[in-house]
Amino acid sequence: MTGRAAVLAGLGVYAPPKVVTNDDLAADLDTSDEWITTRTGIRERRVADADLATTDLATEAGARALKSAGVDQVDAVLLGTTTPDRICPASAPEVATRLGLTHAAACDVSAACTSFVYGLANGTGLIAAGIAERVLVIGAETIFRFMDPQDRTTSVLFGDGAGAAVLRAGRPDEPGALGPFDLGSDGSLADMLAVDAGGSRLWGPDIPREAHFLRMDGREVYRHAVQRMVASSQQVLDRLGWGIEDVDRLVGHQANARILEAVGQRLGVPAERCHINVGRYGNTSAASIPLALGDAELAAGQRVLLTAFGAGFTWGSTALVWPHIDVI
Numbered sequence: 383m384t385g386r387a388a389v390l391a392g393l394g395v396y397a398p399p400k401v402v403t404n405d406d407l408a409a410d411l412d413t414s415d416e417w418i419t420t421r422t423g424i425r426e427r428r429v430a431d432a433d434l435a436t437t438d439l440a441t442e443a444g445a446r447a448l449k450s451a452g453v454d455q456v457d458a459v460l461l462g463t464t465t466p467d468r469i470c471p472a473s474a475p476e477v478a479t480r481l482g483l484t485h486a487a488a489c490d491v492s493a494a495c496t497s498f499v500y501g502l503a504n505g506t507g508l509i510a511a512g513i514a515e516r517v518l519v520i521g522a523e524t525i526f527r528f529m530d531p532q533d534r535t536t537s538v539l540f541g542d543g544a545g546a547a548v549l550r551a552g553r554p555d556e557p558g559a560l561g562p563f564d565l566g567s568d569g570s571l572a573d574m575l576a577v578d579a580g581g582s583r584l585w586g587p588d589i590p591r592e593a594h595f596l597r598m599d600g601r602e603v604y605r606h607a608v609q610r611m612v613a614s615s616q617q618v619l620d621r622l623g624w625g626i627e628d629v630d631r632l633v634g635h636q637a638n639a640r641i642l643e644a645v646g647q648r649l650g651v652p653a654e655r656c657h658i659n660v661g662r663y664g665n666t667s668a669a670s671i672p673l674a675l676g677d678a679e680l681a682a683g684q685r686v687l688l689t690a691f692g693a694g695f696t697w698g699s700t701a702l703v704w705p706h707i708d709v710i
């Protein structure tokens with residue numbers, strides 16, 4: 383491989399301290415720890431206090447990533463999120479300013495749970511095109527508050543958190559080089575996983591209460607998530623010329639342990655190589671891949687496959703050989 387690559391130079395993660403267990407939710411909702419753990423693998427999730435917004439979590443994770451990479455300036459900040467502080471302006475410029483990134487371009491990347499992988503791809507593009515030398519890619523969400531507390535089909539699934547990566551310009555053959563990427567979308571299925579209010583389609587004072595919350599056709603989303611993550615992962619493997627035995631760790635979007643197990647099984651990746659941390663955090667949407675990378679205890683030299691699926695629908699995958707970095 384020739385040319386200029388984006389290389390992972392640092393990783394930072396942050397989850398708010400408040401833990402909400404399944405039993406906590408079951409106290410006010412017709413559900414149980416047994417149902418949630420059996421169907422999803424989720425045992426607890428982190429929840430941001432009401433005075434914290436997505437930029438607060440993103441700034442903390444971003445600061446940690448910069449420290450991990452040993453840099454204090456980047457050329458661009460890409461914030462992957464489904465739950466920006468406001469519909470206008472984007473949240474990334476505020477994060478950049480709070481991090482002291484005075485010369486950085488900054489914008490949000492909105493691809494729901496695939497946002498972090500899309501952010502990595504966009505960051506890679508900026509670096510490959512020579513537009514940036516360093517890019518800070520963040521995935522951050524305060525998504526728990528977008529769940530209807532009366533809807534047991536969604537409120538038990540999601541949690542808050544943030545993770546961030548610093549990408550730097552480098553060579554395609556060095557550890558940490560990202561790629562290739564497989565990205566895709568299918569907007570015909572947008573209605574299966576959505577928050578209806580707050581955009582230009584449904585705005586104003588007379589909107590029904592439920593429209594402000596996330597709603598989901600769980601079974602259909604499940605089915606598509608497995609199919610898309612398997613096919614997308616396979617694309618990346620084929621383009622790299624990696625066999626399944628070359629994958630040391632599969633780090634997928636953490637929505638449901640059963641989804642990740644099914645993806646691993648269909649690809650042929652043994653269960654012990656599939657990292658699953660959804661039990662601790664629930665589905666943190668754009669934050670889930672960096673949070674999972676943060677506690678996967680990856681060793682330098684391991685070949686890591688990333689894959690994600692989310693509302694839109696959107697999906698994306700990439701791979702890298704894990705570099706020598708200290709996750710903070």
Ligand code: UT7
Nearest residue numbers: 413414417421495534535538600601603604607637638692
């Ligand atoms: O990040 C974006 C991607 N999101 C996802 O990937 C989520 C994908 N979907 C899923 O993970 C699963 O479909 C769920 C976890 C949402 C649901 O699991 P399931 O095994 O597909 O259950 P189900 O929807 O088929 O529901 C089975 C039963 C239903 O009752 P009936 O109709 O069989 O009487 C539900 O009403 O479980 C009931 N149920 C619950 N029961 C207790 C649904 N939610 C709950 C709950 N507690 N929290």
